[in-house]
Amino acid sequence: MSVDRSELEEEAVEQFIYSHFRDEYQHDKSAVSAAEQETIDELVELAESYFDGSKGTLGLALDFVIVGEQISQTDDAVNGYDSSVKVDDVLDQYDQVAKSTLTLELDGERYGIRPVHNEVITLFREELNRTNFPSSPGHHTGEWKRYDDMLEVAFQLSRPGRYEATQRLIDVGLDRLEQQSLPTREPPFSNPFHEILQHYERSHPDENGGAAYQAFAYGYVKAKWTHLSLTASKVRTGSSRQNRYGDIDGYVGPDLMLSVEVKDRDITQGNVKDELGVMMQLANDTTAMVIALCRSVSPDAQELLESEGVTVITDADLEQEIKSWDYHQQDRATQGMVHYFYHIEENPRAVQRLLRFIEEVDPENTALAHLND
Numbered sequence: 277m278s279v280d281r282s283e284l285e286e287e288a289v290e291q292f293i294y295s296h297f298r299d300e301y302q303h304d305k306s307a308v309s310a311a312e313q314e315t316i317d318e319l320v321e322l323a324e325s326y327f328d329g330s331k332g333t334l335g336l337a338l339d340f341v342i343v344g345e346q347i348s349q350t351d352d353a354v355n356g357y358d359s360s361v362k363v364d365d366v367l368d369q370y371d372q373v374a375k376s377t378l379t380l381e382l383d384g385e386r387y388g389i390r391p392v393h394n395e396v397i398t399l400f401r402e403e404l405n406r407t408n409f410p411s412s413p414g415h416h417t418g419e420w421k422r423y424d425d426m427l428e429v430a431f432q433l434s435r436p437g438r439y440e441a442t443q444r445l446i447d448v449g450l451d452r453l454e455q456q457s458l459p460t461r462e463p464p465f466s467n468p469f470h471e472i473l474q475h476y477e478r479s480h481p482d483e484n485g486g487a488a489y490q491a492f493a494y495g496y497v498k499a500k501w502t503h504l505s506l507t508a509s510k511v512r513t514g515s516s517r518q519n520r521y522g523d524i525d526g527y528v529g530p531d532l533m534l535s536v537e538v539k540d541r542d543i544t545q546g547n548v549k550d551e552l553g554v555m556m557q558l559a560n561d562t563t564a565m566v567i568a569l570c571r572s573v574s575p576d577a578q579e580l581l582e583s584e585g586v587t588v589i590t591d592a593d594l595e596q597e598i599k600s601w602d603y604h605q606q607d608r609a610t611q612g613m614v615h616y617f618y619h620i621e622e623n624p625r626a627v628q629r630l631l632r633f634i635e636e637v638d639p640e641n642t643a644l645a646h647l648n649d
Contacts, residue, residue, distance in 0.1 A: 279447040281450065285403075285404055285450065288399065288404055289399075289443070289446055292399045292403070293439065293443070296342050296345055296392075297345060297435070297438075297439060301435065301439070303436060303439050303440075305440070307436040308434070308437050308440055311359065312359075312433065312434060312436075312437045315357070315359060315432055315433060315437065316433065316440050316444065319337060319426060319429040319430060319433075319445075320445060320448065322337070322425060322426050322429065323426065323445055323448060324452075326423060327448065327452060330416070331409060331410055331453065332409075332412065332415065332416035333423055333426075334448060335393050335396040335400075335409070335410075335413075335416060336389070336393070336416055336417070336420060336423050336426060337423075337426045337445050338445050338446070339378075339389035339392045339417065339420075340389065340426055341433070341438050341441050341442055341445070342438075342442070343378075343380065343389055343392060344430050344431050345438045346387045347370070347380065347382060350382060351382055353369070354431060355434065356434050357433060358432055359432050361428065361431050362428055363428040366380075366427065366428070373386060376417075377389060377414075377420065378417065378420045378427075389417050389420060390413060390414075390417045393413040393417050397409065397410075399446075404450060404455075405455050405456050406453035406454065406455060406456070407456045408453055408456075409449065409453050465603035466603065466637055466638040467603070467606055468606055468634055468638040469496075469499070469598055469601070469609040469610050470595075470598045470599050470606060471633075471637040471638075472492060472610065472613070472633065472637075473595065473598055474595070475633075476630075476633055478540060480626070480629060482623070482625040482626065482629070483621075483623060483625070483626045483629075484510070484511045484621075484623075485512075486511045486538070486540050487617075487621055487623065487626060488540075489538060489540035489571075490508075490523055490524075490538045490616070490621075491616040491617050491621065491630075492613055493523070493524060493538040493569050494508055494612055494613065494616040494620070495608075495609035495612030495613035495615075495616065496569070496594070496598075496609055496612075497524050497526065497536055497612075498608065501533075501534055502608075504526030504527060504528060504533055505526065505527045505528070506524060506527075507520055507524070507525045507527070508524045508525075508616065510620060510621050510622070511523075511621070521558055521562075521564075522535035522537040522567075523536060523537055523538045524536040524538065532562060532564045533564055533565065534564060534566075534567070535555070535562075535564050535566050535567070536567045536569055537555045537566075537569070538569050539551055539552070540570075541570065541571055542571055542572045543568070543570045543577050544576075544577050545574060545576045545577050548577040552568050552581060552586065556584040556585075559586050560584060560585060565587065566586050566587065567587045567588075567589055568581055568586050568587070568588050568589070569589045570588070570589070570590055571590065571591050572592070573588050607638075610634065610638070610641065610643070611642075614627060614630060614631070618646075627646070628648055631643060631647040635647060
């Protein structure tokens with residue numbers, strides 16, 4: 277049986293094999309005689325016959341081969357092919373130092389199938405993405421005596437034979453274990469809110485200055501702090517006249533938890549107090565989280581704001597954050613932006629302009645039901 281491996285699978289298999297075979301080992305397939313090839317076939321057939329009843333027995337076959345290889349690196353007696361080797365020969369040759377599993381001892385060194393089996397589990401489940409390979413090493417290594425016919429055959433092999441057997445046993449797993457497939461979506465999900473941040477024009481003759489950025493900020497807050505009840509008003513409406521603190525306030529019950537001031541402009545040391553002085557005072561007077569959401573903020577202005585307890589979020593920060601949001605969070609923010617234009621700013625033309633943009637970047641968006649022909 278020959279299995280087509282991917283490049284990543286080939287790399288993982290080679291790394292596993294050469295973590296047990298000597299680094300300088302160069303495999304020569306011609307070194308495996310026809311008789312030894314028949315022995316390898318026997319081992320693979322045994323592993324396949326046991327596989328249907330217990331997938332983990334494939335790991336045992338690999339365990340036996342690898343332990344044989346480990347011992348061969350200090351004991352020349354198992355370096356060559358010998359079809360006369362029996363199970364009793366193996367168990368008489370080495371001390372057994374574990375009751376619940378197979379651990380052989382030679383010159384004070386221990387060679388156990390349990391550590392190898394742990395590596396086999398990692399190989400199949402994590403490296404080769406065969407997640408239905410059993411992850412119960414104690415169960416399978418504890419029952420090794422039921423499968424000692426595979427132990428016998430494994431210890432008959434030479435190093436080239438063990439190399440060939442390891443490759444073929446791994447191929448059995450690749451062929452018969454199901455590869456976990458991740459669900460994909462065609463076409464893939466779009467990134468509507470990220471597109472709005474990057475490409476949506478923030479000014480338009482039919483809209484009040486700053487309305488688009490405030491609508492964007494409302495959608496952002498709605499998607500990020502989903503547990504809060506939000507209050508907001510039209511742009512150019514004073515917060516104090518509306519009994520608000522910032523442009524967007526977030527509450528749990530009667531308690532102010534969040535207040536966001538939105539500035540679609542560059543904040544510098546020269547204008548920071550005029551633009552955000554009220555928010556700095558609010559941060560000092562309340563326990564609410566106070567945020568300045570601005571196009572950009574100079575380093576000295578940001579240092580002043582943060583020293584007064586105001587959290588600064590700039591377009592650059594939004595760029596990094598929003599591109600990590602999944603589609604559903606971005607859609608929640610996009611729907612929030614539509615809601616702001618429709619129900620708070622009450623500007624039908626702004627709604628239609630936004631929907632036309634959404635149609636370009638997310639043509640299946642549910643909000644497009646309100647797009648005029």
